[in-house]
Amino acid sequence: MSRPGSRPLGCVVAGLLLASCGDRDAQWRAVLGVPRALQLPAIPENNPPTEAKLQLGRRLFYDVRLSGNQTQSCASCHDQKLAFTDGKKTAVGSTGHVLTRNAQGLQNAAYNSTLTWANDGLIALESQLAVPIRNDRPVELGVNDGNVSAVLARFENDSRYPAAFRAAFPESASGPTVEKIIFALATFCRSLVGADSPYDRYLAGDKSALTDSQKRGLALFNGERLECFHCHSGSNLTTSYRDARTTEDTATYPFFNNGLYNLDGGYPPQDQGLYEVTLRKDDRGRFRPQSLRNVALTAPYMHDGSLATLDDVLSHYAAGGTVTASGPLAGDGRLNPLKSGLIRGFVLTAEERGDVLAFLNALTDVGFVENPAFAAAED
Secondary structure, three states, X not given: OOOOOOOOHHHHHHHHHHHHHHHHHHHHHHHHOOOOXXXXXXXXXXXXXXXXXXXXXHHHHOOHHHOOOOOOXXXXXXXXXHOOEOOOOOOEOOOOOEOOOOOOOOOOHHHOOOOOOOOOOOOOHHHHHHHHHHOEOOEOOOOOOOOHHHHHHHHHOOOOHHHHHHHHOOOOOOOOOHHHHXXXXXXXXXXXXXXXXXXXXXXXXOOOOOOHHHHHHHHHHXXXXXXXXXXXXXXXXXXXXXXXXXXXXXXXXXXXXXXXXOEOOEOOOOOOEOHHHHOOHHHOOEEOOOOOOOHHHOOOEOOOOOEOOHHHHHHHHHHOOOEEOOOOOOEEHHHOOOOXXXXXXXXXXXXXXXXXXXXXXXXXXHHHHXXXXXXXXXX
């Protein structure tokens, strides 16, 4: 029995745990540089962020020795000045293999509920990062069973890396491992956060941060006529979102067929989207809605880079899909039977089109693409 006026022991313990979690979260927020406008991203308990781990990941991100043939780094496909995309229709791996999908931007990637264009099973950066490092179909960085020892030896024999690995993983007596590389890279990628575009400043109360045209574009973007906000909403401008507060019963994993193609009711066989994971016919052509942060810097667009400009993207949605007139992909995407009901088409005046494009340009976060903390570390 507790004393009069005292708290029961259970409440005391719960309070201490909450305080501890609060202190931990504040520490993690500081390490990752998460701005106050954003929630703390979801972070697995087995990979807590530390400054040493983040700086190791930053160095590894820019090191071509992480690829099997020492020709590419992570940054080869994720260039900071392009909001960590590469400007190509589809990425090219270290062996010259042309991939089928467009390289995604990494700004606020830690907030995505799934982490590729079309895989509902990759929900942690630690799981996703193993794909570009070890995957052989397609080859990206090209680390495989035949060369992994040599790749790790490059870091073991370097004058700086052994100490950096020990500082990042002080509880481990072993040297560099693929798992440690992945955990360090995941920590660096979680730090690639930003929320200081004109749009963010407008939401924070600076009503002069957007021009009148951009404000009109925002209203159109969030209106039922264009339907944009149904897939691109919230702090990361995508409904594929989670943070540290998200629980399994509240997590959502959205994927949509937006009418880009229609091959007799199907989709191009080289990339059928979520269907390739689930084998459910209704998932053909379904891809994850991308974050629109820094979207003006991440052309070309769509999962295959087939739309060159934001104006092309707007035309695609205004038409309710894309018509491919000839060639192996010929078909009327507007009539794809699996197309999302949200893709209905709309009519815009020239002024309205200009307003929507002006708003999309207001999502450019110059501070993010110029942040020296995200650039290659000086030797």
